[in-house]
Amino acid sequence: MFADCWSGSSLGLKLKGLGAQADDVDIFLRAVKRRVSVPAHDNVIGEADTAAQVRVLLAGTTCSYQRKEDGTRSIVSFQHPGDFCDLHRYIMPDVKSVIGVQALTDCTVAVIGYRDMDKLLSRPTLASALWRASMLEALIYRERLSSMGGGTALKRVAHLLCEQLARQEAVGIHAPHLPFSQIDVADAAGLSIVHVNRTIQTLRGLNVLSKASRAIEVVDRKQLAKIAEFDGRYLSMPALALKWAVQIEDTRN
């Protein structure tokens, strides 16, 4: 009964993309004995959380952040439906890495106890799918590092937006609307809020983002990918890879 329609679909898409089999997904969903709703701006996982459970985002968008000594919030990644919030804590409980997870929109989170996780991992195909999930996470970090390294603010912001848009689409969410504030973008891109605002206005001027809405809404994905020099193939989702790979080749004509 938990393996129902919408809430399972993004997670299912994600797991299948990582090589899990159809019955793996069913079994996984049955291990979810509890679901939690988290309103926007609340913490999904506090910075000092130590509960013996893994959280998987079912609906909504969250970010993982680290707070620096000067109070600055540094967003290291975003989560979309199907993404794990704290899988690392289950596998490497000794690591002391103070990370919080905050809901950017109203969210639904699946909770799985460590004991149930143990059982799930006895299925080799599911275990390797979760390993792949960790590797995909590493690849995403790597790509972001590479984009943070060089390039102007315009390119960095464009890359960030491309990544999130592509990841949304990878789990079946095809809205052009990105659910985070300019403040979030600033903390994620390592730029000041003011400069992010000006950068976004530049993107609006280029007709890449919508001028109508105050929110961030991508109208010209092709151009955005070109500005970011974004090649979404690293995201490895088979269905998606095609779309964003073609994207790039089109713009190179």
Next chain:
Amino acid sequence: MFADCWSGSSLGLKLKGLGAQADDVDIFLRAVKRRVSVPAHDNVIGEADTAAQVRVLLAGTTCSYQRKEDGTRSIVSFQHPGDFCDLHRYIMPDVKSVIGVQALTDCTVAVIGYRDMDKLLSRPTLASALWRASMLEALIYRERLSSMGGGTALKRVAHLLCEQLARQEAVGIHAPHLPFSQIDVADAAGLSIVHVNRTIQTLRGLNVLSKASRAIEVVDRKQLAKIAEFDGRYLSMPALALKWAVQIEDTRN
């Protein structure tokens, strides 16, 4: 006979730190049927490499880089003895992520065929150690992202040096000398070569780096960690964690 003294020790330390058992390490080393020597500045893995084998660094230091459209080299991570160079390619062969691995010093690399990897993974403790290796990689990326985001060049460079020094120590290498050029630091920190030079001179002026040597040699690790606000506990190596954690607390008095 391959499981001999020095070449196995860093790898053994690393695997044990990730939870592998003593016989896992032996079995792993026995799977290494071939070793390769790579001179400094040569590619360990070319950007278009597709060989069906996994490489593990046994001795020396390498970097993984990505080349941008404008020819810029962006270094996303360094490898120290015991680190995998291309484990992700084995687990996620479909991913198109053009990454090269270059030797920074003369290196020794262990080569393991995919078929032998398959056999190794049938041991659950070894499989989960490798999963942890991927997660540790992700944690390292995450920490670097967070340090790239905010802060001055001084802090970024200091953080980079701290990370590499700590990771060297984690695998039993206690030299204060870091084996890469200022150019490498620039490409890794996302700064210009000129500015990296000035930053390093600042660190020398603060008696954090050696003034005598042209190379990068850390003389005051405690001060370096303070400048970087570096807390090495995320590296999760039990032996190391203590050292660098105490480090931090000392400086906060």
Next chain:
DNA sequence: CGTGCTGTTGAGGACGATCAATGACGGTGG
């Protein structure tokens, strides 16, 4: 109708990039 959060705009200054030239070192070949 205030209060708070996000978005927007302006002006000045700092940090780091870029361009350009020189110095130091190691290796190579004559």
Next chain:
DNA sequence: CCACCGTCATTGATCGTCCTCAACAGCACG
């Protein structure tokens, strides 16, 4: 042994991107 060369380190000067401070506008909330 020395001249030559390539790579890396170093220095100076100028320029641009982005940060900071500050103020205000729009919108949602109670």
